[in-house]
Amino acid sequence: MNMSLRCKKPLILAVDDNQDNLLLLEYQLPEIIDCVLITASDGETALSLIAERSPDLVLMDVLLPGIDGVEVISRLKRSSNANIPIIALTGLSKADAHDRLSQSGCDAYLCKPYDLKDLQTVIHRHLAYSHL
Template sequence: MVEDDPTLRELLAASLRFAGFEVGTAVDGEAALELAEREPPSLVVLDVMLPDIGGFQVLQRLRRAHGEDLPVVFLTARDSPDDKVDGLSAGGDDYVTKPFRLEELIARIHAVLRRSGRSSGRAAGAPLVVGDLELDPNAHLVTRGGARVELSQTEFKLLRYLMEHADQTVAKSRIVRDVWNHDFGGDPSIVESYVSYLRRKVDRGDRKLIHTVRGVGYVLRTPRS
């Protein structure tokens, strides 16, 4: 957790530890980068306004060092819609404005961890394998039958989600909530578009992995030998 206000930093650290998290704290961006190098994080709670390096720049450097899928929750006193858009566009997984209730922050952290797959029993960052399809979250690499598959950031997140729920039918509404944002209010038809993009890139051969469950959603099925 990166927060320059000492009172808030200690309060948040104590509350997160009480909620069951292991917490390391840093007072500024450079200290955060050094801490992350010693103890790679599963999630970062990051103040946008820091005394040395801006939070957005810290996020970029953390992602370069620890993987593009590292979950980050921004904290900020700036609460205009444009500020929130800037934070999410910079790559933040959530954006919490001060003042906030501790219960809200903890709930948002749990939601981000669920969406990232890091609250599951699988080791954080471990490769996902379904048949001859492999996804490496840390390297941001996807291969099918040994051949590299180039995906956009959103396509990568969607494929990772489907692989984490392999052999489970997932409703479109749930995919929208978990992949795009838990409070996203858009049209679930966006899922159809991105599944179509994925199929063109991942399912080009005879053995199809991504299947439509009519009236419900989608399932990525492990192929039978």
């Protein structure tokens, strides 16, 4: 295997309309994973970035202005980038989140406020398949 490919940092897209949540992820992620982080604050921008950059993983808020996170996930799972793992980070209750996100094709979800160790575990689990 080409060494430069194996050592490439994963590209993670974080999508949240709350700038404080994005800022928190910018500080938290480098502590749990060596990655390159890009961000979007709405569904339209997220879909554009996914098409342009093809991230290794997406951290998706569910409640977004315009196209909500569930619709973004549904569209992504029907696209040529359907293999990109999506982890929803949501403020919805566990019961509400489970049904909506399962139907959309989401790979995993964490309810806000989430534990940093749980975030680390789920990110590593889903990146392991694409970065062996």
